[in-house]
Amino acid sequence: MRPLNIAVLGATGSIGRQTLDVIDRNPERFKLFGLTEGVRSANRKVEYTISGQSGVGDFDARVEAMVTDARCDLVVVAIPGARALGPTLAALRAGKEVALATKEVLVMAGALVMKAAGARGIRPVDSEHSAIWQCLWGEELENVRRLVITSSGGPFWAHPDMDLDQVTVEQALNHPRWSMGPKVTVDSATLMNKGLEAIEAHHLYRMPLGRISVCIHPQSVVHSLVEFVDGSFKAQLGRPDMRLPIAVALAYPDRLPDAVPQTSIKELSGLEFYDLDERRFPSVGLARRAAAEGGGNPAVLNAANEEAVNAFLAGEIAFSRIVPIVEEALGAFPGGGESLEEILEADRWARGWIRENFGTVRRA
Ligand SMILES: NC(=O)c1ccc[n+]([C@@H]2O[C@H](COP(=O)([O-])OP(=O)(O)OC[C@H]3O[C@@H](n4cnc5c(N)ncnc54)[C@H](OP(=O)(O)O)[C@@H]3O)[C@@H](O)[C@H]2O)c1
Structure with a gap:
């Protein structure tokens, strides 16, 4: 072949x-x-x-x-x-x-x-969605109770006393587990990444948002889990190396030998899981609400977040302003439908609204 x-x-x-x-x-x-x-x-x-x-x-x-x-x-x-x-x-x-x-x-x-x-x-590359995809192979969706997306918590979760107004770009880009591009690294620090991932999982696996939860798992060994109606959990584990989900996506339904170096069983020990503190990190709740509203709201969430993250990276706004700016944009959005044109219009509207109201925020 x-x-x-x-x-x-x-x-x-x-x-x-x-x-x-x-x-x-x-x-x-x-x-x-x-x-x-x-x-x-x-x-x-x-x-x-x-x-x-x-x-x-x-x-x-x-x-x-x-x-x-x-x-x-x-x-x-x-x-x-x-x-x-x-x-x-x-x-x-x-x-x-x-x-x-x-x-x-x-x-x-x-x-x-x-x-x-x-x-x-679609073949997912995001490690969490790849994990869920692998857990679902051979399963019926009607037997799934919920999907559990794991998050390392980003650089600030383990420092509850840290003043998020004072966060520097360098600190936000210093992800504890994964090496990624700047936009997704900042999204990991605000946890907006998990909000976006919950919406992504909702579409990929046709799962209601109410049956998708997020938990903090600082070791980033369990890439996500699926809970079934009988009480069983399936999880996919591995070292945090994006070449693994990439290999899974390219080789499906086969598996590539030695896609990543072999992991010793000891590397998989000491796994911890915590509830997400939604008060400190309101981004996941905001993303859920935008997805539940539907229409152009998720596009506004995405575009406003992209603009706000770029503004933070350019030193124009504080880290702690990113999520509130997104929330303000969603509050001001007049609404719109789900055709491609309307979605692209919602995207343009959000970027324009942010430039108008937060004049220093630059183009993405
Ligand atoms: N990195 C990860 O581990 C990871 C994990 C899960 C999901 N993702 C998702 O994967 C996507 C890519 O992430 P990444 O971390 O690989 O980003 P990245 O390192 O910033 O790379 C982005 C790529 O897109 C190109 N690019 C950027 N803006 C462009 C534009 N306006 N027009 C055309 N090309 C453009 C860049 O080109 P130049 O660099 O040459 O300018 C580069 O090739 C993101 O949506 C992210 O959320 C990433």
Whole structure:
């Protein structure tokens, strides 16, 4: 059988580079077919190399041509934010397999994206969703009581006395367990990442939000759990290394030998679990409310958060302002439907509203 032709969107990023690593180490199974890069270069000779620095229209058209190319089998989506939505929909509508890292795509337009995916579904790359996916293999969804998404708690959970007004960018980017891009690392510090992941899981596994919970698990060994109606739990465990969920997504339904170094059983000991303190970290509750409201609200949540995180990274607002700004944007949103146009309009509205009301907040 010929190797799977893979296109990687965001090949120079944290997920993108680790995906290239998995592809490179398995040349008999995978072939890098095409890629997009941003300000950095991936330095690869492939069928398509598309620069994120080209104009938006040109970038979108070229990415669409790549992901719908008859020779392309699988598309890995790892460009952060709203920019990944169009290419994901194009790939799914062309019948391609999609391995999705960019959770924002499902947060903004989960219903549309899952409809485009149809029975084929989407291969999750996020470690939590990969864990849930693996726990669900061979199970009936009607036998699931709830999904439990684990969180390391980020850099501030273990410091309850820390004044979140004083947090520096450097402190927020210092994640205790995972090495990731800046946007998702700040989302891990506010725990908005878990709010976005709850919405992502709701769409991926067609699970009501009320049956998805978040718990703190500082060791990041259990990547998430599924509880079944009979009282059993299934969990997926492993070292915090994104190459594992990437390998699972690329090789499905097979498994790649030695995708990551073997873990000793001692590394899996001393596991702790705590309830999430929703008063200190209100982001998960906010995300749930936005998803329950539906329409353009999740897109507003996502866009306002992206703008606020960028403003924090640029030193323009305090860390503790990120989530309240998102809440204010949701409160001001006049509402809107769930068509692609309306979702993109909600995204534009949120960015415009933030620029108008918090003048110093810069473009993403
Ligand atoms: N990193 C993780 O462990 C992890 C885990 C789970 C989910 N995710 C999700 O995966 C996605 C990617 O995360 P990441 O950590 O890999 O991000 P990252 O390290 O910041 O990389 C982002 C990639 O997208 C490119 N890019 C950025 N903005 C772009 C734009 N406007 N147009 C075109 N290309 C653009 C970047 O290019 P340049 O760098 O060359 O500019 C880079 O290739 C995010 O949605 C994140 O939430 C990440």
